[in-house]
Structure formats: C-alpha cells, structure tokens
Amino acid sequence: MLEVRNFPVNKIYPFASSRSVGKKIRFKSQEYEVIELTKENVEKYAKDIQLALFSAGASVSKEYAPLFAQKGIYVVDNSSAWRMEKDIPLVVPEVNPHTLSKDKKIIANPNCSTIQMVVVLAPIHRYVRIKRIIVSTYQSVSGAGGKAMVELFNEAQVVLEQLKKTDSLLTFNNSFFCVEKQQPSVFPKQIAFNLIPQIDIFLENLYTKEEMKMVNETKKILESPDIKISAQCVRVPVFRGHSESVWIETEKKITVQQAKEILSIAKGVKVIDEPTSQDPRLRYSTPVECAQKQITYVGRIREDLSCENGLVMWIVSDNLLKGAALNAVQILEEMVTRKIV
Amino acid sequence: MLEVRNFPVNKIYPFASSRSVGKKIRFKSQEYEVIELTKENVEKYAKDIQLALFSAGASVSKEYAPLFAQKGIYVVDNSSAWRMEKDIPLVVPEVNPHTLSKDKKIIANPNCSTIQMVVVLAPIHRYVRIKRIIVSTYQSVSGAGGKAMVELFNEAQVVLEQLKKTDSLLTFNNSFFCVEKQQPSVFPKQIAFNLIPQIDIFLENLYTKEEMKMVNETKKILESPDIKISAQCVRVPVFRGHSESVWIETEKKITVQQAKEILSIAKGVKVIDEPTSQDPRLRYSTPVECAQKQITYVGRIREDLSCENGLVMWIVSDNLLKGAALNAVQILEEMVTRKIV
Numbered sequence: 001m002l003e004v005r006n007f008p009v010n011k012i013y014p015f016a017s018s019r020s021v022g023k024k025i026r027f028k029s030q031e032y033e034v035i036e037l038t039k040e041n042v043e044k045y046a047k048d049i050q051l052a053l054f055s056a057g058a059s060v061s062k063e064y065a066p067l068f069a070q071k072g073i074y075v076v077d078n079s080s081a082w083r084m085e086k087d088i089p090l091v092v093p094e095v096n097p098h099t100l101s102k103d104k105k106i107i108a109n110p111n112c113s114t115i116q117m118v119v120v121l122a123p124i125h126r127y128v129r130i131k132r133i134i135v136s137t138y139q140s141v142s143g144a145g146g147k148a149m150v151e152l153f154n155e156a157q158v159v160l161e162q163l164k165k166t167d168s169l170l171t172f173n174n175s176f177f178c179v180e181k182q183q184p185s186v187f188p189k190q191i192a193f194n195l196i197p198q199i200d201i202f203l204e205n206l207y208t209k210e211e212m213k214m215v216n217e218t219k220k221i222l223e224s225p226d227i228k229i230s231a232q233c234v235r236v237p238v239f240r241g242h243s244e245s246v247w248i249e250t251e252k253k254i255t256v257q258q259a260k261e262i263l264s265i266a267k268g269v270k271v272i273d274e275p276t277s278q279d280p281r282l283r284y285s286t287p288v289e290c291a292q293k294q295i296t297y298v299g300r301i302r303e304d305l306s307c308e309n310g311l312v313m314w315i316v317s318d319n320l321l322k323g324a325a326l327n328a329v330q331i332l333e334e335m336v337t338r339k340i341v
Numbered sequence: 342m343l344e345v346r347n348f349p350v351n352k353i354y355p356f357a358s359s360r361s362v363g364k365k366i367r368f369k370s371q372e373y374e375v376i377e378l379t380k381e382n383v384e385k386y387a388k389d390i391q392l393a394l395f396s397a398g399a400s401v402s403k404e405y406a407p408l409f410a411q412k413g414i415y416v417v418d419n420s421s422a423w424r425m426e427k428d429i430p431l432v433v434p435e436v437n438p439h440t441l442s443k444d445k446k447i448i449a450n451p452n453c454s455t456i457q458m459v460v461v462l463a464p465i466h467r468y469v470r471i472k473r474i475i476v477s478t479y480q481s482v483s484g485a486g487g488k489a490m491v492e493l494f495n496e497a498q499v500v501l502e503q504l505k506k507t508d509s510l511l512t513f514n515n516s517f518f519c520v521e522k523q524q525p526s527v528f529p530k531q532i533a534f535n536l537i538p539q540i541d542i543f544l545e546n547l548y549t550k551e552e553m554k555m556v557n558e559t560k561k562i563l564e565s566p567d568i569k570i571s572a573q574c575v576r577v578p579v580f581r582g583h584s585e586s587v588w589i590e591t592e593k594k595i596t597v598q599q600a601k602e603i604l605s606i607a608k609g610v611k612v613i614d615e616p617t618s619q620d621p622r623l624r625y626s627t628p629v630e631c632a633q634k635q636i637t638y639v640g641r642i643r644e645d646l647s648c649e650n651g652l653v654m655w656i657v658s659d660n661l662l663k664g665a666a667l668n669a670v671q672i673l674e675e676m677v678t679r680k681i682v
Binding site: 132133134136138142146149150152153156157160163168169170174177178188189190193194195196197198202205206207215228229230232234236237238239240243245247256275276280283284286287288289291292299300301302303304305306307310312314 | 473474475477479483487490491493494497498501504509510511515518519529530531534535536537538539543546547548556569570571573575577578579580581584586588597616617621624625627628629630632633640641642643644645646647648651653655
C-alpha cells in the first residue's frame with residue numbers, strides 16, 4: 001500500500017520476530033533485511049525512524065508501541081491493543097481525521113468490519129443521526145490470515161474430490177460434503193462450503209470479541225456513545241472481501257434517494273445500486289468484485305419495512321485494504337496533510 | 342421423505358412434463374412410470390388418488406392444483422402460487438396445524454427460509470409476542486435447484502485450478518479468484534467463493550421476492566399481520582442448509598435462559614448453544630452439520646444490545662428437508678392425525 005499509493009518513504013526498517021531474521025523485504029525495487037524486534041534494536045534505529053506501522057498482534061503492540069512512541073515516533077497500530085484506550089485516536093480518515101494530533105503518538109487502526117461500516121454510515125449519521133445499528137457480517141477467511149486462506153483452499157479441494165466420486169450432487173450421503181478437520185487448524189469447524197458463526201473468542205455477554213469490536217469501535221469512531229448496536233459476525237467461504245447486511249434507525253426520516261445522494265458524494269464510498277440494470281456489475285457489489293479495490297461499496301439501499309425511520313443496505317469492501325493496510329496508510333497521508341509529520 | 346418417514350402410501354402416481362415421460366421413479370423398491378401431466382391424465386387417474394404433492398413451480402401449480410382439488414384430492418403445494426391466498430392454509434405443522442381443515446383442498450408449503458425461522462420464533466411469540474423481526478439470510482445454492490449445485494461445483498473447480506498456478510494465495514492478482522460466467526447460468530454472478538445479495542427477482546419496493554416472501558409468509562403463519570419484518574436474503578457458496586441471523590423485539594422481556602427453556606421443548610427445534618464447550622459440535626450449528634437432519638437448529642441466543650426487549654440468534658436447517666420435502670410430508674402426517682384424510 002505504501003508503494004501503490006506512492007507514500008513518500010525514504011527508507012523502510014522491516015522489524016519482525018527472530019524467526020524472520022535473514023529474510024529480505026522488497027520495497028520499490030530495493031531490498032531490506034529484516035531487523036529483529038528487540039528493545040536494543042528499537043534504541044539503535046529509533047533516531048532514523050519517523051513513522052511506524054504495526055501489524056503483529058495485540059501483545060507485541062502493547063509491549064513495543066510505547067517504546068517507539070517514547071522516541072517521538074508515530075505508531076499506527078493495526079491490532080486491537082490500543083483501540084479502546086481513551087486517549088488513543090481510533091481513526092478512519094474519511095470519518096474522524098480531526099482526532100489526529102501532534103501529541104498523540106499512538107494511533108489505532110480499527111477492526112476491518114468496523115471500518116467499512118462506519119465509512120458508509122458516518123455521512124448518514126451527520127445528516128440524520130443514527131440511533132440504532134443492526135449488522136450481520138459475511139467475513140472472508142483472509143481476515144484470519146494467510147493460513148486461513150490455505151485452509152479454505154485445502155478443504156475445498158477435498159470436498160470437490162469427494163463429490164467427483166458421486167453420481168449426483170443431490171446425493172443423500174452428506175459425508176461427501178464434509179471434511180475431517182485437521183489439527184492444528186485455524187477455524188474450529190469446516191469452512192469450505194460451510195459457515196462459522198464465530199469470529200474470535202466468546203465473551204461473557206455471549207457476543208464474540210469481533211462482534212463487540214464492531215459495537216464499541218463504531219461508537220468511538222462516530223463519537224456517539226449512545227448509538228445502540230448489535231452485531232452478528234459470521235465467517236464465510238470467501239477468500240477476500242467482507243460483506244455486511246446493515247439496518248439503521250435514524251432520528252429523522254431519510255429517504256432512499258437522499259441516502260443515495262449523500263453516499264454518492266461521500267469520500268471512499270461508491271454506490272452500486274441499480275438492481276434491475278442490464279449490466280450485472282451495476283446491480284450490487286460482491287466480494288470478488290471488491291477485491292483489490294481501494295473503496296467501500298454500498299448497495300441494496302432501501303427502506304427498513306420494520307421501522308419508521310430506517311434503512312437497510314449491503315456493504316462490501318476488501319478487508320485487506322480498507323479493512324487494514326489501506327486505512328493505515330491513509331492515516332499516514334492524513335497526518336502529512338495535517339502537517340503532524 | 343415419504344419413504345424415509347414411512348408415510349402410508351399404497352401407490353404413487355409420478356406426474357411430470359412430457360420431457361420426463363419414459364422415466365421411472367423408484368419408491369419402496371417398486372418402479373413407477375412417469376405420467377404426463379395433462380388434463381386428460383388428471384381425469385383418468387383422479388379417482389385413485391387421495392393426496393397430491395406438487396413441486397413444479399408456480400405456473401404449473403396455478404393451472405393444475407385446482408384440477409386435482411376439484412376432484413376432491415388434497416394438494417400440498419411447494420410453490421409460491423397459493424401461499425398468500427386468503428383461503429389457502431400456509432402450514433408449518435409445529436406452528437399452525439389448526440389451519441388445516443377438511444374443506445381446504447389446497448394447502449401451501451411455505452418458503453424454505455420462512456419455515457425454519459417461524460418454527461423457532463413461534464414458541465417465543467406465543468410466550469412474549471414478537472413485535473419486530475430483522476433477518477439476514479445465508480442461503481445455500483440447493484435452494485435454486487440441482488443445476489445451481491452443479492454451477493457452484495464447476496466454478497469452484499475453476500477457481501481452485503487457477504489458484505494452484507499461483508505462488509501464493511495472497512496473490513495480488515485477483516483474477517485467479519474469479520471465473521468467467523458461462524451463459525446460460527443459474528446465478529447472475531459468480532457464486533464460488535463469493536456471495537450474491539439477490540435471491541429471486543427485484544420488486545418495486547427494492548426488496549427481492551424472496552425477502553418479501555419471508556415478510557408476508559411469516560405474518561400469515563404466525564397469524565400476526567402487525568409484526569414488523571425486514572429481511573435481506575443472500576446466496577452463499579454452501580451446497581445445502583440455510584442459515585439466518587435473526588433479531589427479534591418482543592412486547593415483554595424474555596431472558597436468554599427463558600428463551601432456551603422454551604426452545605428446548607419446542608417441537609422440531611434443537612438448541613445447540615454452548616459456545617465455550619470443549620466439543621465444537623455443541624457450540625453452535627453450521628450448514629454441513631444440519632444437512633439431512635429433520636430438525637431446525639438454533640444457537641447463539643443472546644440479548645440484543647440495541648434494544649430493551651430483544652434477542653439475537655442463529656438458525657440453521659436443511660432447506661431441502663424442513664425447508665421443503667419434510668414440511669410437506671409433515672403436513673400430510675398432520676392431516677392423518679387430524680382425520681382430515
């Protein structure tokens with residue numbers, strides 16, 4: 001993303017764990033050797049570093065982000081470690097760039113499913129105040145990492161091989177559709193041609209951590225602690241791109257046409273919503289169509305038949321881009337624009 | 342299903358279009374020749390027939406169901422042709438069996454995604470009155486027929502073959518994940534490793550016909566025209582088994598524990614809801630686990646954080662069984678129990 005968006009980088013310092021030492025990272029046709037992430041190396045290199053992008057999980061971030069920050073380095077962290085800390089900005093540049101400031105050295109990059117939702121909802125919220133959000137997600141396996149993609153690939157191969165041996169896909173022997181789960185595995189159940197209504201661990205209130213991230217991060221990013229939110233997060237056998245069915249209830253009435261007009265000029269959003277178009281691409285977006293696109297798509301915008309002032313919609317975006325790397329780089333860009341760095 | 346459930350059948354008369362004439366149907370180790378569906382043949386065979394199961398689409402049903410009914414034959418119709426007709430019972434035996442009666446010759450079998458939802462919601466509705474329902478579906482391709490299953494199979498094979506040629510699944514060439522859509526096709530877009538937020542055609546209110554089936558049929562089956570309902574129906578790359586994220590708002594408070602108790606004794610329903618169990622099978626149900634099971638599974642039952650008296654849940658059932666053939670045969674069984682036939 002730094003390369004694709006041509007962010008002005010003089011030199012990169014690829015930090016990683018000892019396992020990766022010896023590996024090389026290619027950036028703008030130059031190779032850089034991996035530096036082991038240790039306190040000593042942070043001391044050693046800090047004076048040459050201006051910005052740090054963290055994407056190594058919450059525990060590494062908890063330990064090392066402050067070390068960088070103490071040296072005056074701005075850290076944009078992709079983990080959940082800092083997101084809900086009171087003094088840490090949780091930033092989606094199209095939504096709350098004003099929360100960035102010179103004195104906030106650590107900046108949190110929100111959860112993937114949250115980002116794509118708020119980038120669409122924020123312009124509506126500004127216009128008519130959203131009171132309540134209900135969201136059911138359809139999240140791709142890449143959100144669980146590269147190994148998860150391999151797991152889907154391998155399981156899908158097993159199922160297809162089994163099905164080749166049957167006379168008919170309408171076979172009444174369901175075992176052909178099932179794979180035996182190999183251990184260790186990323187997912188707790190089969191993901192190929194199946195669904196898993198669990199992302200991350202379960203919390204005491206019976207929601208998963210992923211669901212509560214959507215609840216809490218959305219309130220923080222929209223700076224509206226009173227919005228009522230409920231989420232159900234489901235893993236689907238898609239490689240890349242998260243999708244969401246979203247219902248909103250607003251304080252004032254907003255028509256479908258008004259919502260479309262607002263969203264058609266919203267930054268980072270593209271309305272694809274001509275359901276009866278001759279051209280299937282214009283009807284609504286789907287994950288394979290959103291992959292590698294630096295934008296969030298919204299469609300199927302219509303009135304919520306179950307409440308007075310409500311809308312339903314379908315939101316799709318590349319979880320590896322807007323949901324992660326793109327948003328992080330956009331935060332850096334915003335910091336440049338605001339002359340913070 | 343007639344065979345599996347040992348419904349008392351003396352003889353079957355397999356009617357079909359002229360294309361199927363010459364084919365034979367095996368039932369309880371006996372073979373029956375297909376009879377062409379014509380007015381003449383209805384006249385010819387009607388006197389020997391007591392019950393008719395229709396599963397040939399709305400237009401055939403509109404034309405032929407009345408011909409059978411006029412001869413005093415009870416017709417259980419799986420199409421949408423009669424469902425919303427005022428005098429036609431729309432029956433889920435666990436929910437509204439009392440709507441069956443001697444004088445109602447045509448009985449409609451509801452839409453698959455509706456059946457599995459109401460079988461779970463009806464016991465709760467009786468207890469605390471449901472005011473509002475929001476549902477996001479995850480519907481398998483078998484709901485679109487055998488050809489749709491083949492389409493998913495073929496597309497998945499193409500994608501996997503393409504991915505085998507890549508160095509890494511994290512390839513930045515998205516074309517490896519895409520297939521070119523062959524025409525004619527069942528689905529308007531790629532379904533393998535993708536999602537399609539459209540089932541059936543679009544209506545004037547921007548909902549699909551499938552979504553409005555869920556809205557209207559649910560109200561009719563629960564005999565509660567005032568319930569507010571909104572649905573978003575999405576096709577997912579799963580062969581068999583529909584899943585649903587369902588939010589309900591009730592008139593009176595119902596706790597998670599109360600809901601579980603009610604559902605644990607509800608007919609046709611099984612609660613699988615121990616999210617932190619050591620045994621993954623007990624945590625929640627998934628489509629591959631529900632396939633070929635004659636039951637509807639509910640889990641992930643928890644409070645709706647976005648409203649006072651609300652619950653969220655995850656409902657899974659085999660769309661070809663409870664969503665179609667099983668419910669139809671259960672209607673026949675109920676008619677026997679009630680001495681209607």
